[in-house]
Amino acid sequence: MKHLYLGIDCGTQGTKALVLDSQSGQVLGLGAAAHTLIQGENGRREQDTGQWLEALQIATRQALNNAGVSGLQIQGIGVSGQQHGLVLLDADGNVLRPAKLWCDTESSAENQQLLDWLGGDTGSLERLGLVIAPGYTVSKLLWTRRHHPQVLEQTAHILLPHDYLNFWLTGRYCSEYGDASGTGYFNVRTRQWDLGILRHIDPSGVLEQALPQLLEPHQAVGTLRPHVAHLLGLNPNAVVSSGGGDNMLGAIGTGNISPGIITMSLGSSGTVYAFNAQAQISPDASVASFCSSSGGWLPLICTLNLTNATSAVRDLFGLSVEAFNTLASQAPIGADGVSMLPFLNGERVPALPHATGSVQGLTLTNMTQANLCRAAIEGTTFGLRYGLDLLRRNGLQSQAIRLVGGGSKSALWRQMVADIMNTPVVCTEQSEAAALGAAIQAAWCVSAGAETLEDLCQRCVRLESNSQTHPDPTHVLAYEQAYQRYREQVSALTE
Known part of the structure; x- marks a missing residue:
């Protein structure tokens, strides 16, 4: 019996999907679909999250067809996403505005303001373990409060791109340490959210209540929602792993x-x-x-x-x-x-x-x-x-x-x-390192300790x-x- 896993990588230019047989270490099939950017002269770089969902479906079907396997054989799914992007949802899980991306520089002034409040580079390093940069998520929140206050009032969930795809797949609001590291409101030493920064941006407390639950990398988010499993033609019992940012899963995939x-x-x-x-x-x-x-x-x-x-x-x-x-x-x-x-x-x-x-x-x-x-x-x-x-x-x-x-x-x-x-x-033999890393992480999660990540990487990452x-x-x-x-x-x- 084959041990089949699906790796998804939602990048800036498009979504890639990959089917991995974790027992043989072979990549059986690949799929891809493009995204477009919403651009503005002031450094605006945004994306319609609906495109991500459409691209995920197209890329998944392609990868399964390319592999010649049934989606019902897939045991686990891992999702990699472009880091730092901001996805805001209301209480019903609806997206409130296009996602601001890592390459968006519209909030540079807000980043500088937050950096000054933290005490410059030194203060940011002491408090968070890194220096916030204009692409990070935190300045996008201050920008939203300033330019779209009505959006912030409706916000019930703050997610990163890969968190949003995990939510769409499972219905759960979660994040993991790697991707959370690039938000600017997460302490990389203690691996916890920094609530004080969010209170500074929004004293009403809306933002801190909107944070997702943090998971360990080997933990599962959950299984597929029945209608999503049906839509994608996947095994309804397939487990969705914690996933991560594209660099973090690219590390696993190499x-x-x-x-x-x-x-x-x-x-x-x-x-x-x-x-x-x-x-x-x-x-x-x-x-x-x-x-x-x-x-x-x-x-x-x-x-x-x-x-x-x-x-x-x-x-x-x-x-x-x-x-x-x-x-x-x-x-x-x-x-x-x-x-x-x-x-x-x-x-x-x-x-x-x-x-x-x-x-x-x-x-x-x-x-x-x-x-x-x-x-x-x-x-x-x-x-x-x-x-x-x-x-x-x-x-x-x-x-x-x-x-x-x-x-x-x-x-x-x-x-x-x-x-x-x-x-x-x-x-590496497989140039789609983030999608491969996502599939390997899913296999690690499903094996529940029976296999180490080292064993899986040794078998699945080929030079x-x-x-x-x-x-x-x-x-x-x-x-x-x-x-x-x-x-x-x-x-x-x-x-």
């Missing part, structure tokens, strides 16, 4: 559940994170010492500009991905002196929220498409190196980098990461041996010079 491994995601934004068994709070404001969804902690850095910046250059020149990579590979390391600071969205790491992108070092001889393509990849990768240096400075050991995300498919980019980080790189890339010592030296140039240019901005 086997990053013990010290020594670093996961690096080359998506539209870039993330670097590693497991820690203790809460080691970093004094660096840019390092988010989140909890993991596997029972530990997950110190993490996030850059806001990665494949969005390389795609912008690609679109500018009207190039396919292959043509872009070919051109970039024709330019030398350091792009003949051309550098790009790719801060098209502002930037979180380095901490430059109001920065814009720039190209420097251009001359009549080096202003070529090849140099500009290479400078875009180098500039975004230097941002990840900056973040990795912060993590290493805080004691993280890394013997290997596990690479996921769209950029990891490029052999040129893999070699660049290995050389710039001076660390061996390998891709792509032909993607193994080692640093080239001559490249390492050349990139070091180019990286120091990047650091000087960043310093000039901060001055």
Whole structure:
């Protein structure tokens, strides 16, 4: 008998679904459906939660068809979601307004106001174990109180995107430590909600009463609501696990559940994170010492500009991905002196929220498409190196980098990461790491201690041996010079 689990990942651009046989460790089928953004010039980035539900249904059906299995065989479901998003529900469980997303910067002023109230970076670190940033959920609550007070008056439940999907599946209002870490009203050391911050935002007490119940990572939210099981064609007794944020479940999906491994995601934004068994709070404001969804902690850095910046250059020149990579590979390391600071969205790491992108070092001889393509990849990768240096400075050991995300498919980019980080790189066989992590977590939850998470990861997380890339010592030296140039240019901005 097969042990089948469904992993769902609700991201910014779309929802992915994956069917896993946890006994063989094989991914049997995949499905995907896109979302659209509601955008505004003031930094508004919102989404209609109805799209998430529609996409979940489409992606699930696709994955089951692709796997050639019946949904009635599914024993458990895990949900991964984009972090920091704000979903507000009334007492009947109806969504009150579109979800504000992680990439929404409309509440930057409110974030600064809350940070000042906490006592700046130092006060925020002491109280919460991390420094709140504009993308976190907490400033979205203050923004809502200011701009939509009538919505706040009706609010009975405050959920994150993955919490909302769990509610839709089971009817229960729950959250788990990993995703809760990114709200800005959760203490990562004690793993408890910070009610005082919510009382400061709303003295009436509505917000603190609207918080979901916190679960341990291995705990179940519940089983499927009968009408949802019928709608999705799934086993009505299928257990929904606690789930988590996309980074936390991406860690499980890359086997990053013990010290020594670093996961690096080359998506539209870039993330670097590693497991820690203790809460080691970093004094660096840019390092988010989140909890993991596997029972530990997950110190993490996030850059806001990665494949969005390389795609912008690609679109500018009207190039396919292959043509872009070919051109970039024709330019030398350091792009003949051309550098790009790719801060098209502002930037979180380095901490430059109001920065814009720039190209420097251009001359009549080096202003070529090849140099500009290479400078875009180098500039975004230097941002990840900056973040990795912060993590290493805080004691993280890394013997290997596990690479996921769209950029990891490029052999040129893999070699660049290995050389710039001076660390061996390998891709995981399954690039949908968060959906895989969600399915593995569901199997862990259903096994109720009969199987360890380590056993499951060992069986289900597979490395792509032909993607193994080692640093080239001559490249390492050349990139070091180019990286120091990047650091000087960043310093000039901060001055």
